[in-house]
Amino acid sequence: MNILKFFTAGSVDDGKSTLIGRLLYDTDSILADQLEALQSSNRKNDDGTIDLAILTDGLRAEREQGITIDVAYKYFQTDKRKFIIADTPGHIQYTRNMVTGASTANLAIILIDARNGVVEQTIRHSYIVSLLGIKHVVVAINKMDMVDYSAEVYNTIIDKYKVLAQQLNLADVNYIPVSALKGDNIVQNSDRMDWYSGESLLHFLEKVDTDNLDKSQLARMPVQWVIRPQTEALHDYRGYAGRVLSGTFKLNDKVTILPSGASSTIEKIEFFDLTPVAAHAGQSVTLHLKDDVDISRGDTIVNASALPQESKLIEADLCWMDTRALDTSIMYLIQHNSKVTKCKISEILHKVDINTLEKHQADEFKLNDIGRVIVKTADALAFDLYDDNRANGSAVLIDSRTNLTVGALMFRAAVE
Amino acid sequence: MSTYNFDYLDELEAEAIHILREVAGQFEKPALLFSGGKDSITLVRLAEKAFRPGKFPFPLVHIDTGHNFQETIDYRDKMIQRIGERLIVGSVQESIDQGKVVEQKGKNASRNALQTVTLLDTIAKYEFDACIGGARRDEEKARAKERIFSVRDEFGQWDPKRQRPELWNIYNGKIHKGENVRVFPISNWTELDVWNYIRREKIELPSIYFSHEREVITRNGQLMAASPFLNMDEEDFIFRKQVRFRTVGDMSCTAAVESEATLIDDIIDEISASKISERGARLDDKVSEAAMEDRKKGGYF
Known part of the structure; x- marks a missing residue:
């Protein structure tokens, strides 16, 4: 099981909070006391059902103003994956929050209100997704219930979005018609849109291959801390602690230390009580080098044959x-x-x-x-x-x- | 097609270790706030993975309310001996004796709120510039928006409107004198993640996390351990129950849940099926919907 971090862009009016609330609710990720707080709250939908958007509105000012003004992180999991949602506000005055939320995501959900189609904010959100280099995009055309679940409306919107996606160089774009309010195509496939043969949003999120781990060959490890116990027994111990940003370091790899440009070879890789033969992207390890070179925090250890x-x-x-x-x-x-x-x-x-x-x-x-x-x-x-x-x-x-x-x-x- | 096994617990662990090493690299006088609860015990394990065979670049700090479960204190002392690191204890009783805080009165009295003063005094006394804590974003909705590096002013206050943007894996720990940063390395872990990690790493926990028979009373619909720290009167009826605790706080404000779970596997099954979130068993959050936000603004953990 791995982790999928995704980011949702959209405004309150697109039903973004409702969509996230729906994902949490339908995957049974809302706990009883939260549900109780939800039910005792006086915010209800027009038809009297609970307003799922409350689940993602964290701070008091936000509750008062009914808007999301910061990045809220939400967690849920299925038997296939653990999910981390960066939920951000969609208005232009919160662009920085969107950029923040997008910076750690591997996938973005762009919400489009089926009644309005591709609008100014769709362009804005998609631009941020492309700027921050998020490789996978799901365009969720929401509020399908408000347009009689019309295939025609849906197709018109995706034709228009495809032009934008091309303009922004978005590589992997997927389209799903949904109604967050009614639960169509969120977790279960909807029987109200027979014309849509694709997956529900959750099923898609469960199986999308997100290149979670950077597969680049550019082995990089910024040194965060030098471990020097300086005890009797470990007098000469000198380990460079850091997290491998990208690529893989293997035993005996030739490395260069920047900015000094010094060269050395990886003598040992340590991870607590283990001594693995390789350290991969994402792992926090301790590297030992054959040569006694001067390395401190702020230096970067890189593969000598693929210099930055x-x-x-x-x-x-x-x-x-x-x-x-x-x-x-x-x-x-x-x-x-x-x-x-x-x-x-x-x-x-x-x-x-x-x-x-x-x-x-x-x-x-x-x-x-x-x-x-x-x-x-x-x-x-x-x-x-x-x-x-x-x-x-x-x-x-x-x-x-x-x-x-x-x-x-x-x-x-x-x-x- | 990953060529190595790096599952979600590995990823969470690697992220937390990275954060701990950033603390070591960026601050002069950091500290690790240790409560004796499973989250801070997990932090100790992560610190071992981040810094061994070296010493921790920070002491452990325990804010002792004087109303702790004895099992927690015993655990703490044994653990400190095992890891050979420095422990600093800030005493709420001392703050009370010095007249800095006044003990609450009434049936729901608890020392939980008083901890804040002792914590801030301890931070000031030792001039800590960063305090590592075990808070998680899934615990509560105000926490869901808190940064991993969360700056506090010299009054210990958190200002949710003035939070620094936190991008990629870059943590800005620059502060002015008098300010300090609360750092939360396991922000992205859920309660279940912590338990799964504890199981995987075979980490020992204080015994109160597991099912045991105990004298309890019912207070506000929840089971509370009968103890001298709880203001009880003749209306309170003491009875024995098979219980365990889901969090380790004060005896006066941490509710027990009925449970037969004696093994970690049982606990994980119980949590997976459970319908009460962890903080639901903490009376101190029940006061108002914005309770946590208010306490955090005031300098709470």
Whole structure:
């Protein structure tokens, strides 16, 4: 059994919370006391049934305003998979929350209200999915009950969406007609849409192959911590602790340590009381090298035959996440895995109108703005392009005045 | 087509170890908050996997309400001896004796809320800049939105509106002096995940998690262990029941559930079939729908 992390984009009006509530409810993932709280709440649907959306509305302000303003993580499991949902708000003022929720997901569910079809926010949500490199997309055409479960309505919508998917380079797009409110095609296949021969949403989620583990050959491990017991018995013990970002390290592999460029060979791989012959993407391990090289936190151990790029000047997509606008005259901190260094945004190449996908010139970057910039770093970063290696192609910007995380960066090219 | 076996527990474990090592790398004076409950016991196991054969780069901190189950304290002391790490105890009784907090009165009195003061004092005294806790997002809906690195101001307050975006596996632990960060490495685990992990790793737990016969009373529809810490009067009727506890909190606010589960397998079966979520057995959350949110804003774990 493995984990599928998925992200849902959509607004309250699309019935997103109802969809998630329905998944939890129909998979028996709502516990009795939560159900009791739900039933005692005075929010009900028009027909008197419980409002499943309440299940995903966490904070009080959200309950008061009836909107989702942050990323809420929800968990459920079937006998096939464990699921982690990043539930995010869909309005444009919460773009940063969507970007956050999308950053860890392997699959996105885009909700479309069958009555409205592909609208501005569909474009926006799909753009974020493509920007964050989510490879698998499910387009759930919701509220089919409101359009008499019409195949024609459904087909018109997916024809329109296919054009958008192509424009955004979305590779694996799947379409499912649903009614979250009535439960059609969520867990059980609906008998009200005979014309749809595909799977229910849950069955699809259970079996989709998500490349959960990065299959790239780019073996990378940022060093988080050096284990040095310095005891009598372990006097010379020196282990480099970290999580393999991507690829595989094997015993006797030749490795390079960046930024120093030093070379060595993997002598031992440790995982607590085990000494495996290989360390794979996703695993947290301790590596031992044959040579005594100077390595500390912030360094990256990489496969010597597939080196990352190294540059102090990087072209990147930026999503701005702070209420205080980007200031191109000041220094920020950039955090790339375990490495932190100073940086500046030296140039804004363009901004994207995420409702229309049009690019335009800009000299300011405000909350929720997305566009292409040049980042100039104090120390060179050892990185891969985001599309090749998500884990080593991303970074965050930190404002050292407030210590807040103010930007998300996806590396697109080394400049020079 | 993965060529190696890396199942959901391996993935959760690897993520938690990564988070613990980020704490070690990013902070000067971290601490691990240890309650004696299964979640913090799981954290200790994860810390062993993250840092052995080295020492933990942090002490364990136990906020002792003085109303703990004796079994928990015995377990704690035995475990500390086994792992050979440093334990710091913050005493709620001391906070009461110093007049910093006042004991609650009445039938539902509990020291649970008083812990916050002792915790904040302990953090201030030792200047901890990061406190690792065993909270999980599936426990409660306010927690569902909390970050893995959750910044608290110098009053220990959590501001849900000012949370930092947390992207990919990058954790921003930068703080100003006086602030500290609560870190939750098992945020993405569910109760069942924790139990499955404990079974897989053969981790020993305090005996109160397993079925035993105990003197109890009924309070607000729930079974409470009869103890000197519970304000009882002649209306309370003490009887014996076969019970176990699903969480380890204070004796005054942790309800027992009727159970015959004597083995971890039984417990996992019981939870899989159960219809009461874990925090449902905690009276302190019942006060209002926003109870947890309010307590977290005030500096609670």
